[in-house]
Amino acid sequence: MAARTLRHLILLAALAWGCQALADDGAELVLVVHPDSGLTTLSRDEAINIFMGRHRQLPSGITALPVDLAPARAEFYQLLTDKTLAQINSYWARLVFSGRASPPRQAQDAAEVLDIVANSRGAIGYVRRRDLSAGVRPLVGLATWRNLQTASTAP
């Protein structure tokens, strides 16, 4: 019994160390929202619904304003949907040219994302962990999605 508990502890420690190692260089992408958004977490399906324009509503009921960090867009959508930028752009071409929805606003750098998110209750964006600032609430690190396989860009 004690041996089993010990094994679990070692496993947990290893896991924690692994996550720490991933986060250490601060390059991990982190979803961020306004401190008054009413959100403390967000599932991957919920993030897909918002960023892919299916339903622009935060789980707290506020209208969502998704923001892309242009230089990290390819990495973000690979993590979110396992799709390339060409696939994501194809998806948006269908929605844009049938007047259904517009793609997320494009921010050119982390400072712009943080500025938008800190000033709008419904805004949701992503920045690298090392760029986080006090004005926004970090929700979830996207490294946790790396090995999950749920994604969609259905029409």
Next chain:
Amino acid sequence: MTRYRQGWTTSTTPKGAILNATTLIRHLLPILLLAAGPVLGEATGQWPALSVRGFGTLGLAHNSNDQAGFIRDVTQPRGPKGDTRWDLDSRLGLQLDLDIGNNLSATVQGISRYNHAGNFDPELAWGFVKFSPDDSLDLRAGRLGWDIYMLADSRDVGYSYLWARPPVEYYGPLQFSKINGADLVLRHSLGNGVLWGKLFAGQATGKLSLDARNSVDVAGTDLAGGHINYETGPWLARLGYTRLDMEVDINGPVAPLMDLLAQFPEVFEAISPEDTYHLYSVGLVFDEGPLQAQLMLGYQKSEPPGVPDANQGYVSVAYRMGQWTPFATASFANALSSARTPELPPGLPLPAGIGDSFSANTTPDQTTLSLGARYDLWENIALKVQYDHVNVRRDGRGYMLWREQDSGWDGRAGVFTATLDFVF
């Protein structure tokens, strides 16, 4: 008689002074583009109020069979027949989106494509005002795409799909692509996914082609319909229904013949496509990472006695490998009863075989197997190649998806297509 001159045109004839939508687009677009330049250029920090986007395709289609012309859809008057044509799949679209504020926006889209008249005169594809009081409701009014099937209202945007062209058996026979009317979208988060539905109603606008010389104006056709969708994870399912009351106006050499036959009500009733149609559809999409699969089915219930009920559908599977995405598609359309040649009154100066051509024109019976691949050259440019092997059974050889058929045609066609698709 005094001729007058209007300020914005150099024409001195009253006819030339008529400003139609086409002229408007042609004259306004360059101006709007110039005006938009600075707005787009300084779009950092501010939400851009006006955005200009476009899409286009350069395509080459070759039909190895020289006994029937292959077309993309029923608006096209001619298609490759033992030769190669660039006009079948080539087109250019330009869209302006204006964010007015107060949850209002406006969109205008002009498109230039090979049309019923055999030219590329630009037309207004979309032009609507949209009101979104909250994230769960959209209301639009104006000129709208006909959203009857999944992808139907974006079938001109080649970059948005994998194929060189959408399966012709499913999207080719669509009577029109746009309506003047209104639609409403409602969304609701349910489980991990989103349940949403659309209702639309309006009047059709546009012209189809019967052949190189005869066209059909469908303006005046009333339609109403809707669809309900559920999207969750990699799945999207959709059920749709549209009812339309067809009204057609035939232009061209065949028009006097129709006028003549209209004097015999029972004959006219047997050949006229004017009446109610019910169009049912089911769509299922699975799209996860590199794998994409689609299944679409449609059923057309036709009330005109001379038009048979019909089924159509396709299944398509694709798998991305690096920049390449090979795909395979099987599609079909078939009438549920065979073509019935109407009895025409004797003694009229009618061309030989005209009765057969009336009934054959509305009786599909064909299958296509397609293989192809998309290569993503850049983030907004794709190259595609596709081969279609088409098999048309005897009843379907006079169908409106074919042009200039020779009587000895065996119903086979092999179509090679290469396209360059882009968005900007």
